[in-house]
Amino acid sequence: MSKSVNQKLKLLYILKILSEQTDDKHAICVKDLIDKLGEYDIQAERKSIYDDVAKLNDFGFDILNNKTRENNGYYLASREFELPELKLLVDAVQSSKFITRRRSRELIAKLEKLASVHEAKQLQRSVYVADRAKTMNESVYYSIDAIHRAMNMNCQISFQYMEWGLDKKLHPRKGGVRYRVSPYQLIWEDSNYYLVAYEEQSDILKHYRVDKMSDVWKEEEQRKGGERFRDFNPAIYSNKIFGMFGGEEELVRIRCRNDLIGVIMDRFGTDIDIRSMDTDSFVVRIRVMVSPQFFAWLTGLGSNAKIEGPERIVDQYGAYLQEILNAY
16 A cells, blocks of 8 residues: 555654643553544554654653553643643733733634643633723734834834723824834733833833824834933833823832731832831832822722821822812
8 A cells, every 4th residue: 555645744743643632631542543643644553653752752752651541542741831831821811901802812722722632621711711801902913013123123113192982982192193202111011011112202201002002103213212221120110100100200208007018018029118117007118100090009008008208299199189078
């Protein structure tokens, strides 16, 4: 019997079958492996299977032979990603607001291919953990790509910045004027992608939600404001800014009850100035962008946290609380 054109691909098809069909709980016996190869019009004998598996192991694949009665046969013992890692990636994709529902399904389907068909079922169950809000902007992928290309080529970008209307649609801000900035850093915060960029007109760093950036172009003009990013730390930047809303940076002193130490450390990290005041409280000195979002976060701590300075920030916070009371 003449050999089929697929015969030279035998090793690759063995690897394909082991990758798709097996894991540590689902082995495939030699007879079934031969039958599977037959579906691809490939002839195989028992002895040749042993030799082929040995060659794959010599190349670096981790293929083991399980000889137990319940699960007898060969299986792919290790992969590029373990199942817990894939579950983590699936949940990250599903929870990301900047990835649309359609793109989420496509990405998760690709992640499932990195596991066996049996383990992929566990990833499918993870997809439906919650009905999270997702962006409707399909162009976010192309915007991210354009931003990366501009940063790699040290170029500026221009774009329209969008905002939601009461008609539940995105509309250009400022009558559709094109923003022009020097992009330097992408930050993933609160399940959204933000671009941190230098705006020459105001001579400050600003950030923009990528899913609200439309029609992103890479410009020919070189980036400016590089000196402002020389010591830029994305983690410190995102800690200062509450909900990615900007404001004036201030060194603020807050007196807190001792049981809030975990809340403070979770928000600002460990590299902050904390001083114990008495048996019940401590004072923390932190740099934050003072904004209504910062005041809202502080209000959530109730009477257990109090701004002690600077005095103008104390007054601003008092006015913020009074404005809320006036609404009632």
